[in-house]
Amino acid sequence: MAQAQLLLGQILTFAGDPVVAGPAVARHEAQGGIVVADGVIVAVGPAAALRAAHPAARVVDYGQALISPGFIDAHAHYPQTGIIASWGKRLIDWLNGYTFPAETAFADPAHAAAVAALYLDLLLANGTTTVCTFATIHPGATDAFLAEAGRRGLRAICGRTAMDRNAPEGLRDTARAAHDETRALIGRWHGRGRLGVAISPRFAPTSSPEQLRALGALWAAFPDCPMQTHLSEQPDEVAWVARLHPEARDYLDVYEAAGLLGPGAIFGHAIHLTARERARLAEAGASVAHCPTSNSFLGSGLFDLAGLAGGGVRVGLGSDTGGGSSFSMLRTMAAAYEIAQLRGQALHPAALWWLATAGAARALRLEHRIGSLAPGNEADLVVIDLASTPAIAQRVARAGDFWEALFPTIMMGDDRAVRAVWVAGVPVARPG
Ligand code: GUN
Ligand code: ZN
Numbered sequence: 001m002a003q004a005q006l007l008l009g010q011i012l013t014f015a016g017d018p019v020v021a022g023p024a025v026a027r028h029e030a031q032g033g034i035v036v037a038d039g040v041i042v043a044v045g046p047a048a049a050l051r052a053a054h055p056a057a058r059v060v061d062y063g064q065a066l067i068s069p070g071f072i073d074a075h076a077h078y079p080q081t082g083i084i085a086s087w088g089k090r091l092i093d094w095l096n097g098y099t100f101p102a103e104t105a106f107a108d109p110a111h112a113a114a115v116a117a118l119y120l121d122l123l124l125a126n127g128t129t130t131v132c133t134f135a136t137i138h139p140g141a142t143d144a145f146l147a148e149a150g151r152r153g154l155r156a157i158c159g160r161t162a163m164d165r166n167a168p169e170g171l172r173d174t175a176r177a178a179h180d181e182t183r184a185l186i187g188r189w190h191g192r193g194r195l196g197v198a199i200s201p202r203f204a205p206t207s208s209p210e211q212l213r214a215l216g217a218l219w220a221a222f223p224d225c226p227m228q229t230h231l232s233e234q235p236d237e238v239a240w241v242a243r244l245h246p247e248a249r250d251y252l253d254v255y256e257a258a259g260l261l262g263p264g265a266i267f268g269h270a271i272h273l274t275a276r277e278r279a280r281l282a283e284a285g286a287s288v289a290h291c292p293t294s295n296s297f298l299g300s301g302l303f304d305l306a307g308l309a310g311g312g313v314r315v316g317l318g319s320d321t322g323g324g325s326s327f328s329m330l331r332t333m334a335a336a337y338e339i340a341q342l343r344g345q346a347l348h349p350a351a352l353w354w355l356a357t358a359g360a361a362r363a364l365r366l367e368h369r370i371g372s373l374a375p376g377n378e379a380d381l382v383v384i385d386l387a388s389t390p391a392i393a394q395r396v397a398r399a400g401d402f403w404e405a406l407f408p409t410i411m412m413g414d415d416r417a418v419r420a421v422w423v424a425g426v427p428v429a430r431p432g
Contacts, residue, residue: 216259
């Protein structure tokens with residue numbers, strides 16, 4: 001065993017899901033620690049006990065900073081890095097006006113590699129150590145992303161976005177090409193080190209029933225792969241799907257009919273759902289990625305976290321970069337808080353933190369590897385300075401307890417709060 005390292009700071013662990021069970025399942029240790037060796041977490045607990053049990057460990061003392069699992073982003077589009085914060089459109093016009101032109105450029109693998117590198121550096125600067133992202137229809141864009149993620153030692157999931165209708169020339173494939181090229185990517189990358197390939201039909205409006213069925217058949221052959229797509233983000237989109245699919249009971253039914261519903265499915269957004277769809281998502285063991293900065297930025301609507309999580313659906317947070325307006329999971333937590341407030345629900349800081357770590361891991365079915373400070377889990381960590389700006393520090397100075405000290409960073413924090421990032425037990429040299 002390589003020399004163990006003992007990281008000291010405040011730590012937060014969860015005995016359950018605080019979104020459903022409440023904040024009492026969270027356990028805070030003001031003087032805590034984590035022992036890391038050979039890329040994994042070996043022990044977690046009070047600092048004094050860990051010092052006694054691991055006298056030979058090299059100590060890294062982070063003082064009052066919070067040592068957390070690295071953030072996990074359950075839904076993103078790395079090719080949209082360059083069009084983040086594009087003004088004035090809603091979903092369908094935004095896709096046609098900004099997204100599709102930007103994605104066309106990923107036919108060039110050198111462009112894809114450059115954007116992937118920039119994007120991953122931004123993620124690490126923001127403390128995100130795992131992402132599940134769409135690429136574009138070009139297989140080289142998935143190759144480029146996974147190569148860059150692998151170079152950084154990251155656990156990452158990426159998928160070739162399939163679209164064979166209602167997309168511009170140059171961004172349309174066929175059912176066969178989507179199947180065969182995704183199949184080839186699975187062969188090249190899935191399960192290689194910490195990398196995975198997601199079967200990724202963009203959404204029902206841009207995939208013919210034939211293409212959805214081809215990808216459903218591929219998923220049946222590779223059930224260990226995640227399957228990611230979009231569901232019921234905006235009312236116009238839902239109405240369009242109903243016109244395209246008069247035979248379907250609802251939007252989710254289009255996916256189910258093609259074999260694209262089950263454990264391992266991750267549906268982005270899922271805002272405008274029927275009661276049947278909610279129940280079916282839970283029953284099928286599917287996951288939902290809540291993308292709150294995107295939902296307010298594109299004017300999509302107010303996600304019902306309490307209803308879905310309370311109904312048994314696995315929910316994690318996603319940035320949805322670049323429909324989402326940030327690379328930061330702190331900013332994403334803040335937006336989730338604001339959207340819940342607009343629904344009359346106040347999300348506890350424990351619930352927000354969980355959704356960006358253990359909850360997102362659970363949504364990706366990776367909870368036994370990442371997302372919590374549990375012995376045996378991979379040592380992907382973010383160390384958070386809880387007084388990173390004067391505005392935050394003055395508020396924290398008045399805090400009565402740990403949650404009051406954490407919440408200002410959730411609401412006002414950004415990459416300046418990220419003091420250190422560890423990937424598989426190794427500290428990352430901070431980009432920039
Ligand atoms: N629905 C289909 N494609 C997309 C996308 O790229 N971003 C968002 N926000 N919604 C989508
Ligand atoms: Zn998306």
